[in-house]
Amino acid sequence: MKITLTCNTGLGIGGQGVCLKNAALGLHKLGDLTVFCSGLTAPKTDFTVYPVGNSSWSKRLLSIPLLRRRHDLVVLLSDLYFDQQVSKKLKSYPCDLIIGVAGQTNLAFKVAKSQGAKAWLYCLNNYLPFMQQQIQQELDFLSDSTVATMNYKMLTRFANECEQADLIIVLSDVAKKTFVQAGFEPTKVKVVTPFIDTNRFHSTLKPDQIFRVLYVGTIEPRKGVPYLVQAFLQADIPNSELLIIGGASTRGLRKFMTETLQKNTNIKQEFWNFSQDDPTRVFGKSSVLVLPSVEDGFGLVALEAMACGLPVIVTSNCGAADVINNGINGFITPPRDVKTMANQLRFLAENESMRAEMGRVARITAQQYNEKAYQYQFREIFSEQGLITSVFS
Structure with missing residues (x-):
């Protein structure tokens, strides 16, 4: 054929x-x-x-x-x-x-x-x-x-x-x-x-005690990044950081990111090329990955983060919700629901042993794919x- x-x-x-x-x-x-x-x-x-x-x-x-x-x-x-x-x-x-x-x-x-x-x-x-x-x-x-x-x-x-x-x-x-x-x-x-390649994406020892929330992807309207920013600020977690990997696709979102970074020292933006750079250098220093998408056919980065031992939070409009067992290897939240997302972040920050167990199960889940x-x-x-x-x- x-x-x-x-x-x-x-x-x-x-x-x-x-x-x-x-x-x-x-x-x-x-x-x-x-x-x-x-x-x-x-x-x-x-x-x-x-x-x-x-x-x-x-x-x-x-x-x-x-x-x-x-x-x-x-x-x-x-x-x-x-x-x-x-x-x-x-x-x-x-x-x-x-x-x-x-x-x-x-x-x-x-x-x-x-x-x-x-x-x-x-x-x-x-x-x-x-x-x-x-x-x-x-x-x-x-x-x-x-x-x-x-x-x-x-x-x-x-x-x-x-x-x-x-x-x-x-x-x-x-x-x-x-x-x-x-x-x-x-x-x-x-x-x-x-x-995904679970040999390339694997668990590493976290180098610090910062509760680091990670987003990876283009900052475009359907990805819902403003909702994540709101949820992170609303959660108000001590010794925490929101790390956003990727650039903005529209003038409005570039303006949003500029204002957000100027007002909040614990929100940072970096640019990585995972086709060349070692992805575990980013996932390894993070505590949880969030995909706040209002629309996403899947969101492959969710599986990549899970393979690196991270629990993930995705919306019910994100295809990666298929691989999430709610409360076991991550959380599913309704799209645009800032309050629920903030509560989930706060729960993970306040329950380190539970977060580690969810990350362990997330790795096992990713290996099945x-x-x-x-x-x-x-x-x-x-x-x-x-x-x-x-x-x-």
């Missing part, structure tokens, strides 16, 4: 790139895999990788001061370019199954399906209109412009992809629920929970869809 996997990112680079790499590792054992990704160079792998370059129009847009605020246009142009390049390639590289990331594969689906291929949509977020709704609420709350909303053409492309898709793959039951609530048949939406288990999930779906031959069964 010839399988094509497409994603407009570099293999293993960033959250989306890590998901792409994971999917490739799971799929190449099930057939003859070809990966189309962005960029100019192909990494060394056991399967074929075709980088299709990057959109010059997106780069031009980013170079114009007024227009570079239109992040929605930058993303749209980049995804359109990628989709066009892949669809051209597929005319000479036919496949039996194409798996494409949502918003990036409308044209490629049309070409592949015209040649008789099955099409599976790989959605790394919740149902995109649900995601759009959550983002808009945050922009209204922040009194920010619509910089980070999705372009209407992106949503149209997504609707076309959903219609063409024979199957939709999501990262969590949380994400699946948003599709089912939108009217999709539950049998059309399958969950494949991501995995390994490459072998991930490949088994894909194998089960292939078997259900009648795509596994005797060679691979």
